[in-house]
Amino acid sequence: MQPNLTEKQKKHLRGLAHAREPVVLIGQAGLSAAITGELETALGAHELVKVRARVGDRDQRDEIFAELAKQTQSELVQRIGNVGVFYRPRKDKPRIILPAD
Numbered sequence: 572m573q574p575n576l577t578e579k580q581k582k583h584l585r586g587l588a589h590a591r592e593p594v595v596l597i598g599q600a601g602l603s604a605a606i607t608g609e610l611e612t613a614l615g616a617h618e619l620v621k622v623r624a625r626v627g628d629r630d631q632r633d634e635i636f637a638e639l640a641k642q643t644q645s646e647l648v649q650r651i652g653n654v655g656v657f658y659r660p661r662k663d664k665p666r667i668i669l670p671a672d
Contacts, residue, residue, distance in 0.1 A: 593623035
């Protein structure tokens with residue numbers, strides 16, 4: 572698992588994510604292996620990905636986002652309503668350069 576991001580780094584990532592559209596959509600069926608695989612692929616391609624979860628209540632969304640972060644070894648940068656922003660740098664050539672502490 573990657574180290575935790577500082578607030579300054581999270582703020583930078585939130586700014587980058589603002590204009591992006593959700594790439595992964597979670598429906599009423601909830602979390603599945605296919606959803607996790609889709610997020611893995613998206614993180615590998617983009618590093619910073621928005622996920623929209625259209626499921627029951629806030630607690631259920633929080634659980635899904637936490638489980639997705641754990642399974643993909645990414646960090647949940649932000650959650651607003653039913654949208655979560657996930658970040659995982661590429662191992663070989665990171666495209667997003669984070670500010671220093």
